[in-house]
Amino acid sequence: xxxxxxxxxxxxxxxxxxxxxxxxxxxxxxxxxxxxxxxxxxxxxxxxxxxxxxxxxxxxxxxxxxxxxxxxxxxxxxxxxxxxxxxxxxxxxxxxxxxxxxxxxxxxxxxxxxxxxxxxxxxxxxxxxxxxxxxxxxxxxxxxxxxxxxxxxxxxxxxxxxxxxxxxxxxxxxxxxxxxxxxxxxxxxxxxxxxxxxxxxxxxxxxxxxxxxxxxxxxxxxxxxxxxxxxxxxxxxxxxxxxxxxxxxxxxxxxxxxxxxxxxxxxxxxxxxxxxxxxxxxxxxxxxxxxxxxxxxxxxxxxxxxxxxxxxxxxxxxxxxxx
Numbered sequence: 001x002x003x004x005x006x007x008x009x010x011x012x013x014x015x016x017x018x019x020x021x022x023x024x025x026x027x028x029x030x031x032x033x034x035x036x037x038x039x040x041x042x043x044x045x046x047x048x049x050x051x052x053x054x055x056x057x058x059x060x061x062x063x064x065x066x067x068x069x070x071x072x073x074x075x076x077x078x079x080x081x082x083x084x085x086x087x088x089x090x091x092x093x094x095x096x097x098x099x100x101x102x103x104x105x106x107x108x109x110x111x112x113x114x115x116x117x118x119x120x121x122x123x124x125x126x127x128x129x130x131x132x133x134x135x136x137x138x139x140x141x142x143x144x145x146x147x148x149x150x151x152x153x154x155x156x157x158x159x160x161x162x163x164x165x166x167x168x169x170x171x172x173x174x175x176x177x178x179x180x181x182x183x184x185x186x187x188x189x190x191x192x193x194x195x196x197x198x199x200x201x202x203x204x205x206x207x208x209x210x211x212x213x214x215x216x217x218x219x220x221x222x223x224x225x226x227x228x229x230x231x232x233x234x235x236x237x238x239x240x241x242x243x244x245x246x247x248x249x250x251x252x253x254x255x256x257x258x259x260x261x262x263x264x265x266x267x268x269x270x271x272x273x274x275x276x277x278x279x280x281x282x283x284x285x286x287x288x289x290x291x292x293x294x295x296x297x298x299x300x301x302x303x304x305x306x307x308x309x310x311x312x313x314x315x316x317x318x319x320x321x322x323x
Contacts, residue, residue: 077105251287
């Protein structure tokens with residue numbers, strides 16, 4: 001039978017996760033990480049968190065979340081996970097757990113179900129063929145996983161493929177062709193360097209122009225707190241950024257994004273920003289970087305030139321819900 005959440009299921013669900021979800025590359029859960037990701041999350045809803053009970057044991061776990069303040073949150077619910085023990089992993093059981101989740105979305109007035117990187121319940125995963133290097137969030141479900149294939153079979157549309165990319169920073173250097181581009185841009189008044197509030201201006205206006213709330217939040221906060229941010233400046237006015245330059249406890253280089261104002265494109269600033277970002281991470285002793293980007297995003301070519309390789313792909317999915 002399917003039951004809604006109660007804290008007494010915590011230890012069994014963690015054990016289930018560490019037995020089954022890890023097969024798709026997800027990081028193991030501890031009680032602390034499970035509580036942080038799920039139970040203490042602002043968007044946790046016990047009525048949209050389910051367990052499959054059979055023979056007195058937890059054989060499945062599913063969780064969805066909603067929030068009107070989330071991107072698309074006024075119309076959509078987010079599917080975080082559906083995990084079933086191997087001997088219980090059938091399309092019928094996947095569907096029953098999906099059905100109760102979608103029903104909860106509809107009860108809350110949602111018109112669609114989303115598998116999307118804006119989900120606030122962030123699930124870390126291990127980067128394949130590394131010394132347990134990890135990324136802090138899965139942008140969708142792994143392409144080719146049982147859950148991905150099941151959702152496709154019941155009408156979820158694959159809206160995009162996110163490429164997870166990875167680079168070891170050991171010995172990273174900015175190549176001479178990037179240096180040459182920087183010299184040409186410098187002759188026109190451009191510089192790529194770390195932000196300095198005593199010199200540079202126009203950062204708030206630049207961030208606003210991108211119409212990206214995440215960038216506005218993360219980069220503005222970093223600038224105010226003195227966290228390094230790489231910028232492209234034209235006559236000391238910010239016209240592009242990459243960052244922030246933050247080294248995680250796991251040795252990973254974290255950054256929110258990279259952008260160049262459209263009026264200043266065509267001078268190689270995007271490539272220079274990204275290479276100098278990698279250099280800044282390497283200088284502070286960061287072991288590696290990982291990121292994800294759309295398979296059709298032109299920026300993927302910049303990442304590949306820097307040495308990044310696609311190590312895993314994730315599906316972004318949606319289904320319209322019928323009343």
